[in-house]
Amino acid sequence: MTAVEEVEQFVYREARLADEHQYDAWEALWTDDAVYWVPAGGAADPARHMSIIYDNRSRIALRVQQLKTGKRHAQSPPSSVRRIVSNVELLGSEGDDVLVGANFLAVESRPRGTVTWAGRSEYRLRRHAGELRMARKTVTLVDRDRPLYTLAFLI
DSSP, X not given: OOHHHHHHHHHHHHXXXXXXXXXXXXXXXXXXXXXXXXXXXXXXXXXXXXXXXXXXXXXXXXXXXXXXXXXXXXXXXXXXXXXXXXXXXXXXXXXXXXXXXXXXXXEEEETTEEEXXXXXXXXXXXXXXXXEEEEEEEEEETTTTSOOOOOOSOO
């Protein structure tokens, strides 16, 4: 498998695990120093601007625990989600990390109806114990500057 194919397979697997509510497997994809960021509006710096999500590794674990235990009222019952990931590209590298970008379209079905989410994910991937892991995932939603439905699933 080439490096590009390995990265594509990682990105596709991460999306599938999130869609299928395989929370433990999804959480295992993260490094210990991970950051999961979904900016709001035109935010360029999560330390200075409001974010939809800005989680460090312990907060990612808490988010997963809440999803698994039913403490996320907006996800009881869990949303049915399927996403299409495309335009996966290698953006470069920084040290041992590989920078990757991909577009996505996610369809979320809830009792309130169906919501379409679109955006771009950028990943900082790092090899750990021979496998790729996410050190950072930034999800830039197309509608990030508008009022959003509750984003209580893994985007």
